[in-house]
Amino acid sequence: MSAHDHHHGPAKGLSRWLYTTNHKDIGSMYLWFSFAMFLLGGTFALVIRAELFQPGLQFVEPNFFNQMTTMHGLVMVFGAVMPAFVGLANWMIPLMIGAPDMALPRMNNWSFWILPFAFAMLVSTLFMEGGGPNFGWTFYAPLSTTYAPASVTFFIFAVHIMGASSIMGSINVIATILNMRAPGMTLMKMPLFVWTWLITAYLLIAVMPVLAGVVTMMLFDIHFGTSFFSAAGGGDPVLFQHLFWFFGHPEVYIMILPAFGIVSAIIPTFARKRLFGYDSMVYATASIAFLSFIVWAHHMFTVGMPLAGQLFFMYATMLIAVPTGVKVFNWVATMFRGAMTFETPMLFAIAFVVLFTLGGFTGVMLAITPADFQYHDTYFVVAHFHYVLVPGAVFSLMAAAYYWLPKWTGYMYDETLGKLHFWLSFIGVNLLFFPQHFLGLAGMPRRIPDYALQFANFNWISSVGGFLFGFSQLILLFVVIKCIKGGKKATAQVWEGAQGLEWTVPSPAPYHTFETPPDPSLIKAQ
Amino acid sequence: MSNDVTSTNNKKIVKKLLLGVVGMFAFGWALIPLYDVICDITGLNGKTGGRVEVAEAGLLIDEDRQVTVQFMAHHNAEMGWVFEPSVAQVTVRPGEVSVVSYRVTNPRTTLMVGQAIPSVAPNAAAAHLNKIECFCFEEQLLQPGESADMPIRFFVDPNLPASISKLTLSYTLYDITEKSGKAQAVAVR
Numbered sequence: 001m002s003a004h005d006h007h008h009g010p011a012k013g014l015s016r017w018l019y020t021t022n023h024k025d026i027g028s029m030y031l032w033f034s035f036a037m038f039l040l041g042g043t044f045a046l047v048i049r050a051e052l053f054q055p056g057l058q059f060v061e062p063n064f065f066n067q068m069t070t071m072h073g074l075v076m077v078f079g080a081v082m083p084a085f086v087g088l089a090n091w092m093i094p095l096m097i098g099a100p101d102m103a104l105p106r107m108n109n110w111s112f113w114i115l116p117f118a119f120a121m122l123v124s125t126l127f128m129e130g131g132g133p134n135f136g137w138t139f140y141a142p143l144s145t146t147y148a149p150a151s152v153t154f155f156i157f158a159v160h161i162m163g164a165s166s167i168m169g170s171i172n173v174i175a176t177i178l179n180m181r182a183p184g185m186t187l188m189k190m191p192l193f194v195w196t197w198l199i200t201a202y203l204l205i206a207v208m209p210v211l212a213g214v215v216t217m218m219l220f221d222i223h224f225g226t227s228f229f230s231a232a233g234g235g236d237p238v239l240f241q242h243l244f245w246f247f248g249h250p251e252v253y254i255m256i257l258p259a260f261g262i263v264s265a266i267i268p269t270f271a272r273k274r275l276f277g278y279d280s281m282v283y284a285t286a287s288i289a290f291l292s293f294i295v296w297a298h299h300m301f302t303v304g305m306p307l308a309g310q311l312f313f314m315y316a317t318m319l320i321a322v323p324t325g326v327k328v329f330n331w332v333a334t335m336f337r338g339a340m341t342f343e344t345p346m347l348f349a350i351a352f353v354v355l356f357t358l359g360g361f362t363g364v365m366l367a368i369t370p371a372d373f374q375y376h377d378t379y380f381v382v383a384h385f386h387y388v389l390v391p392g393a394v395f396s397l398m399a400a401a402y403y404w405l406p407k408w409t410g411y412m413y414d415e416t417l418g419k420l421h422f423w424l425s426f427i428g429v430n431l432l433f434f435p436q437h438f439l440g441l442a443g444m445p446r447r448i449p450d451y452a453l454q455f456a457n458f459n460w461i462s463s464v465g466g467f468l469f470g471f472s473q474l475i476l477l478f479v480v481i482k483c484i485k486g487g488k489k490a491t492a493q494v495w496e497g498a499q500g501l502e503w504t505v506p507s508p509a510p511y512h513t514f515e516t517p518p519d520p521s522l523i524k525a526q
Numbered sequence: 527m528s529n530d531v532t533s534t535n536n537k538k539i540v541k542k543l544l545l546g547v548v549g550m551f552a553f554g555w556a557l558i559p560l561y562d563v564i565c566d567i568t569g570l571n572g573k574t575g576g577r578v579e580v581a582e583a584g585l586l587i588d589e590d591r592q593v594t595v596q597f598m599a600h601h602n603a604e605m606g607w608v609f610e611p612s613v614a615q616v617t618v619r620p621g622e623v624s625v626v627s628y629r630v631t632n633p634r635t636t637l638m639v640g641q642a643i644p645s646v647a648p649n650a651a652a653a654h655l656n657k658i659e660c661f662c663f664e665e666q667l668l669q670p671g672e673s674a675d676m677p678i679r680f681f682v683d684p685n686l687p688a689s690i691s692k693l694t695l696s697y698t699l700y701d702i703t704e705k706s707g708k709a710q711a712v713a714v715r
Contacts (some may be wrong), residue, residue, distance in 0.1 A: 103539075104536065171540055171543045175540055175543070179532060209553075210550060210557075213554030214554065225705065232641070234643070239558065242561060
């Protein structure tokens with residue numbers, strides 16, 4: 001590239017966004033896309049909660065209800081949470097390590113722009129004859145092969161495209177982190193968000209190809225007469241579950257490790273102390289990533305496993321609580337005796353620590369094999385994974401949005417509205433998911449549009465919480481738009497206690513940053 | 527670091543990572559045979575082995591032990607055949623060869639081909655149920671209205687864990703008419 005290319009601003013109009021190779025533009029597009037998907041997936045969730053508000057069938061047919069649970073899961077996992085983290089990686093990693101851009105800017109453009117097509121294809125299945133995917137986001141065969149609606153082929157190709165996008169995104173992140181760091185930015189001086197993303201990217205590269213393989217096998221079973229998952233032809237439906245969860249369990253950590261990185265950036269800033277136990281945080285992240293590969297069968301304890309297998313997967317799963325505990329204690333120790341203030345990002349981060357830990361505890365309960373036989377496929381499981389994903393991953397994303405919004409827009413967001421958004425979300429999310437623990441323990445199964453009368457009260461509370469949480473998110477949209485339009489000017493530092501290279505560039509961050517590497521004296525140990 | 531060095535290094539990393547992607551894709555497919563091998567070795571999933579060739583007279587019979595073998599028959603939703611074992615259960619001594627048969631009838635007006643898939647519960651017993659002869663080793667072709675008695679000759683391995691005194695052999699019959707070479711051969715005739 002000639003020096004000339006570096007010094008123009010963004011192009012005008014739509015072509016800026018179509019052809020851009022700028023990490024900030026692509027990061028913004030990822031974030032907007034994932035927010036749109038968050039609202040869409042949330043709408044699907046509200047259809048579910050509306051139907052479950054009362055026992056009986058009120059609004060939708062059972063088959064459409066199943067399509068809603070399936071699409072809600074797929075859109076939230078692959079459309080909202082994952083692209084949002086990729087967006088943050090695009091925006092923040094080059095700024096944090098002092099790089100001028102991502103390592104592979106053209107591929108970066110491509111990995112974003114195939115996503116809208118994947119989701120357009122996925123969502124279009126809802127309007128096809130026979131309806132969209134209705135087999136749950138885990139798409140167990142043969143429900144997703146022999147008994148699937150005709151639109152399943154579109155679902156398969158959509159998953160292929162999402163997989164390709166994720167793989168390209170991860171290659172880009174790894175190449176950037178390994179190869180583009182400013183002089184003086186050693187691996188053990190990198191901010192934890194960068195570390196967690198490096199490990200997440202390796203996880204993605206390891207498991208997304210397996211997912212691609214699984215859906216390809218489904219495609220062959222459906223259209224080419226093979227029998228990978230059909231017992232009639234000598235295949236095995238349980239094989240599907242093994243393959244799926246070999247992808248699926250690391251996927252869970254793909255959605256939470258970057259969240260750990262975000263919280264590890266925010267808590268020190270607002271506690272005005274260095275992060276406690278930086279090295280142990282890095283090793284804990286790597287341990288969790290390793291363990292994620294050897295625990296997959298805890299999702300399928302009830303398929304009929306030998307005792308040795310059940311014990312192995314039970315103990316391996318419980319072992320994950322150790323590095324996770326290290327992290328939680330480190331966050332608490334960072335806050336201990338800190339000069340804490342409670343701006344919106346910090347509120348979300350603290351809520352993350354508390355509520356994610358709660359979700360972690362129910363995870364340990366589910367890891368206990370004999371107990372899992374009781375809880376399997378009940379609302380207890382739904383409560384567990386929503387606690388780690390919503391006040392876990394999603395709260396970390398909101399914390400990140402508030403934390404870096406002044407850096408992105410150059411203006412401070414409206415703190416009053418931010419706090420209002422936090423408290424409504426906090427109350428809403430707990431009203432929504434806490435009663436689901438009780439529903440599950442009482443025996444209410446997941447993925448049903450109607451239920452026995454004794455579950456009515458808790459479902460009523462849960463639905464009220466769901467609508468409160470859902471509509472509260474419009475406040476976030478309003479705050480972001482208001483912040484882009486203007487407000488109090490943000491300084492380069494933005495937050496009094498903020499540390500790191502991203503706070504050494506002006507706010508808003510100029511279109512091109514760190515074209516010459518930053519002064520090594522700015523790079524401090526974490 | 528100059529731009530050229532950076533871009534060469536980038537290419538090296540991308541190559542390695544792409545290799546990783548291809549490797550993991552291949553690993554995903556390799557899990558299929560791996561799964562079968564593990565199930566074969568351990569008997570997990572209740573899968574029984576193939577035909578066992580033994581001299582029946584040479585088998586050592588454990589006179590002091592009795593094991594109950596129960597028989598079950600299912601067919602999958604589209605099959606429509608009548609399929610049942612001739613006896614519900616037999617009591618055998620480990621090492622002793624027994625013969626039971628399953629009766630099958632095709633009530634349909636069309637020729638059909640079925641394939642039976644065996645499964646043993648508990649899983650730990652699967653590797654110890656040896657079949658000398660079994661209809662599950664072959665496809666079953668039945669003309670419209672035709673019936674057949676399908677034999678199975680088996681013995682229980684004396685190494686069967688002492689904790690197991692009862693095991694269940696279950697067959698599920700699948701319609702493979704469309705995929706079967708046998709049906710096509712008949713159709714051509």
